[in-house]
Amino acid sequence: MKYISTRGQAPELTFEDAMLTGLARDGGLYVPAEIPQLSHDDIAALAGLSYEETAFRVMRPFIGDCFTDEEFRAIIDRAYQGFGHAARAPLKQLAPNHFLLELFHGPTLAFKDFAMQLIGQLFQAALERRGDRVTIAGATSGDTGSAAMEAFRGLNNVDVFILYPHGRVSEVQRRQMTTPQDANVHALAVDGDFDDCQARVKDMFNDFDFRDSVKLAGVNSINIARVLAQVVYYFSSAVSLGAPQRKVSFTVPTGNFGDIFAGFIAKQMGLPIDQLVVATNQNDILHRCLSGQGYYKGDTRPSLSPSMDIQVSSNFERALFYAYDQDSGAVAQLMDELKNGGFDVSQGAMEALSETYASGRTSEEETLATIKSELAASGELLCPHGAVAVKVANEHRKAEVPMITLATAHPAKFPAAVEDASGIHPPLPPRMADLYERSERVTRIANDLAALEDHIRKNITH
Numbered sequence: 116m117k118y119i120s121t122r123g124q125a126p127e128l129t130f131e132d133a134m135l136t137g138l139a140r141d142g143g144l145y146v147p148a149e150i151p152q153l154s155h156d157d158i159a160a161l162a163g164l165s166y167e168e169t170a171f172r173v174m175r176p177f178i179g180d181c182f183t184d185e186e187f188r189a190i191i192d193r194a195y196q197g198f199g200h201a202a203r204a205p206l207k208q209l210a211p212n213h214f215l216l217e218l219f220h221g222p223t224l225a226f227k228d229f230a231m232q233l234i235g236q237l238f239q240a241a242l243e244r245r246g247d248r249v250t251i252a253g254a255t256s257g258d259t260g261s262a263a264m265e266a267f268r269g270l271n272n273v274d275v276f277i278l279y280p281h282g283r284v285s286e287v288q289r290r291q292m293t294t295p296q297d298a299n300v301h302a303l304a305v306d307g308d309f310d311d312c313q314a315r316v317k318d319m320f321n322d323f324d325f326r327d328s329v330k331l332a333g334v335n336s337i338n339i340a341r342v343l344a345q346v347v348y349y350f351s352s353a354v355s356l357g358a359p360q361r362k363v364s365f366t367v368p369t370g371n372f373g374d375i376f377a378g379f380i381a382k383q384m385g386l387p388i389d390q391l392v393v394a395t396n397q398n399d400i401l402h403r404c405l406s407g408q409g410y411y412k413g414d415t416r417p418s419l420s421p422s423m424d425i426q427v428s429s430n431f432e433r434a435l436f437y438a439y440d441q442d443s444g445a446v447a448q449l450m451d452e453l454k455n456g457g458f459d460v461s462q463g464a465m466e467a468l469s470e471t472y473a474s475g476r477t478s479e480e481e482t483l484a485t486i487k488s489e490l491a492a493s494g495e496l497l498c499p500h501g502a503v504a505v506k507v508a509n510e511h512r513k514a515e516v517p518m519i520t521l522a523t524a525h526p527a528k529f530p531a532a533v534e535d536a537s538g539i540h541p542p543l544p545p546r547m548a549d550l551y552e553r554s555e556r557v558t559r560i561a562n563d564l565a566a567l568e569d570h571i572r573k574n575i576t577h
């Protein structure tokens with residue numbers, strides 16, 4: 116199994132090298148050269164299996180011979196053992212034929228743990244075998260950073276530097292990044308917004324001297340290993356509701372397009388998905404684009420669902436690559452135009468996108484109203500990201516097809532907004548109850564490439 120860049124100018128890599136590299140050297144994103152297929156019988160045979168066994172069967176074809184079956188099974192088992200729910204990704208019913216997929220039972224209470232815990236174990240196994248070390252740099256709008264630090268803390272072949280927008284993450288998110296005491300994880304509060312953080316990380320990857328000297332690796336949602344880990348719960352939940360005999364739909368609260376793109380891969384692998392619905396908050400570049408208005412950057416406006424506060428959605432490049440029939444030249448040109456503000460999508464690509472994705476947008480008022488109305492209707496307390504998705508799902512669902520809406524974070528991660536909407540202060544699960552008492556460790560830093568690179572060079576522990 117080979118991995119190729121969406122921009123066509125970087126070397127083809129194995130799964131392991133694509134994972135360790137993150138961003139391709141031509142600025143593109145790695146995708147599998149061919150998407151493996153699971154037959155109707157393969158999918159039917161997933162019924163009743165554990166999450167771990169489902170993960171093994173769904174991801175195995177993407178791994179090639181980078182890990183033996185035995186190694187890969189052990190890695191998966193270690194990755195999910197810290198989850199607080201035996202089903203890992205349990206389904207709850209909200210309404211007739213509407214289901215909530217709870218993806219927040221991992222150590223940092225957001226769906227990012229599904230990919231990050233796995234990637235931590237994969238990195239460790241690969242680097243140990245190679246006798247190698249890396250420096251991970253990542254940008255976060257809140258949840259990726261804590262998930263990465265939790266997954267890599269204490270590993271002696273990795274340093275992790277996480278850039279987050281100062282003052283723009285929730286207190287729980289910040290504390291989850293600033294309280295791990297392990298010397299190899301470093302929180303950086305950048306004076307800028309999430310797009311600035313993401314841009315600086317991209318700049319570091321494009322500074323080849325720096326990149327090579329610190330052995331830079333990325334675990335942002337551009338990392339193909341993360342996307343693949345997220346394909347698993349599309350299968351596990353769909354099979355629980357009757358796939359492959361029955362079609363299902365998904366609505367996904369979307370920011371960087373990693374999660375919903377995993378749904379696209381699941382569909383390409385053979386999972387019978389009817390609709391894949393992109394739900395955005397007021398930062399709605401994806402909804403505007405999927406509605407035919409082109410892909411043009413605006414200003415990021417801080418919202419109640421901060422993990423989706425983005426204007427440039429990095430994994431959308433992968434969606435464009437497939438919509439443009441794998442034409443890497445066309446993708447490279449669009450990404451050039453994006454530097455000057457945006458681009459229009461060609462008619463053919465627009466048709467391909469609308470065949471795969473539907474979309475909707477939820478305002479701030481609607482987010483709060485949905486938290487309140489869902490609590491009354493089903494007793495479920497949603498986090499603001501889940502609320503954005505439930506509102507859009509209700510606009511798209513059909514009576515005859517089960518709709519699975521992804522609940523990407525625990526309500527206790529966003530207590531202020533949840534309390535505002537519902538009057539209920541959502542408590543942290545007991546295993547994190549002392550979060551507010553732990554001491555914090557963070558460096559505030561300018562939105563400046565040289566300052567960041569200097570800080571990283573000086574603070575690597577190995």
Ligand SMILES: *Cc1c(COP(=O)(O)O)cnc(C)c1O
Nearest residue numbers: 258370371372373374422523524
């Ligand atoms: C990251 C995140 C999202 C957005 O996921 P993408 O893969 O970036 O589209 C949604 N909700 C929560 C809680 C998140 O942490």
